[in-house]
Amino acid sequence: MIAASARIHPLSVVEDGAVIGENVAVGPFCHVGPNVVLGDEVELLTHVVVTGRTTIGRGTRIFPSAVIGGDPQSIHHGGEDTTLTVGERNTIREGVTMNTGTAGGGGKTVVGDENLFLAYSHIAHDCILGNNIILSNNVMLAGHVTVEDRAILGGGSAVHQFARVGRHAFVGGLSAVAYDVIPYGMLNGNPGILGGINVVGMSRSGMDKATIHRVRRAFKEIFEGEGSIRNNAAAIREEYADCVPAMHILDFIAVDSDRALSSPNRGKA
Template identity: 80%
Template sequence: MKMIAASAKIHPLSVIEDGAVIGENVVVGPFCYVGPKVVLHDGVELLAHAVVTGRTIVGRGCRVFSNAVIGGDPQSLHHDGAETTLTVGEKCTFREGVTVNTGTTEGGGKTVIGDNNLFLANSHVAHDCILGSHIVMSNNVMLAGHVTIEDRVILGGGSAVHQFTRIGRQAFIGGLSAVSYDVIPYGMLNGNPGLLGGLNVVGMSRSGMEKATIHQVRRAFKQIFEGEGSIRVNAAAIRDEYADSEPVMHILDFIAADSDRALSSPNRGNKG
């Protein structure tokens, strides 16, 4: 049995399967498909030919444009067919041709997307990815499985992110870059193979970060990546010095955390 709010507007040429839950003021345009285990929260809008399928929850105020497929099965040879999930936060926009997959059993069974994210045309979020909020994925960006992206990251057009890679908050990934290693918070990576060229100073400034704090982060960056020791040794050595600097601690905690990938650096990330 469908559960469709009285205020929802469903075009008669769309298919809403039994079991779907449709919230208040949802708008579904023509030729859309909504699967039987989908929840569309209040104010969601599906434009013509949009598909939402799988065990998928789409948060309040999201927009899904034409030919996007949200909640499709994972593209993984290891997926055993078990029912897995996709959860999307509020006010996300999925432009034309975007694809987002549910999780896999071996990867924890869930793909999670935060709030206020913008996915431009033909970008892809694979199985078991965990995304924060206020992220911009430009046209044709590709995330492989198990990728983690923190808040306010911008990924330039055509960039590709290797499976199990982490990208720290407010990092910037240049267009057509190949991201094979973890990218620190506030980092700026470009090229193929991707090299950490420095810090996203423009983004830091636009976010309201004070100049003095930016200078602190730049000084810490040099100590971490230009010091004599390895990246992790250098980072651990300056922890006490920057205990009162939240942005620097973001970087140091990111470096100290367990990961399946090496760390990007100006030397291709193999200094670890």
């Protein structure tokens, strides 16, 4: 079904079965598969492939040579009917690739709203991404990665499968993210070392200085205390119960994860 207001260039192919919303613009040399849903006001500039069982949310713009909804790059994928869901008002730049999920990983890849994916960044199968995230050029997310709201990943950084990157975290360019990165954390290097708290990002988000100082103090108590990181985090929960950002960190640490925690010491804890 193609809305009457949609503009489809005659040199593009929209297969039967695709759902094309109001005011969608499909430029020349694009290919839209039969199981694709393009929400209202989506724009495919040129030479864009949207395939698989893929849904693209309202107002998302996709630039040339992006391939969205391709099969997962997994030896375990047997052609099962899996999905990719991309939210609203995302900007997907040149050469970006996003894959559908795998049956063994939950069957879905999910991308939130208002994210910026710079050229040639890659989102693998079964990744779950929040909102207002920036992936710089050539960022690579392996399968089953979780990236929370407002995280920023620098150019050429790579995230190991099943790793988590917490909200407002900052990952430096060319860094190797082998282990989970706490919310508001800053990680750099290969192997990635947790260098402290993302004070600049916290300030830009409107967080007041008193709160930032409390989060920095919590960070020191967690990672420089005498006990293990998880025990240190558990011990200070009551003290920081009224500090939302600190609780984001403590809750993140408390969750069972397939990966260890990045730390200031040798990269993991």
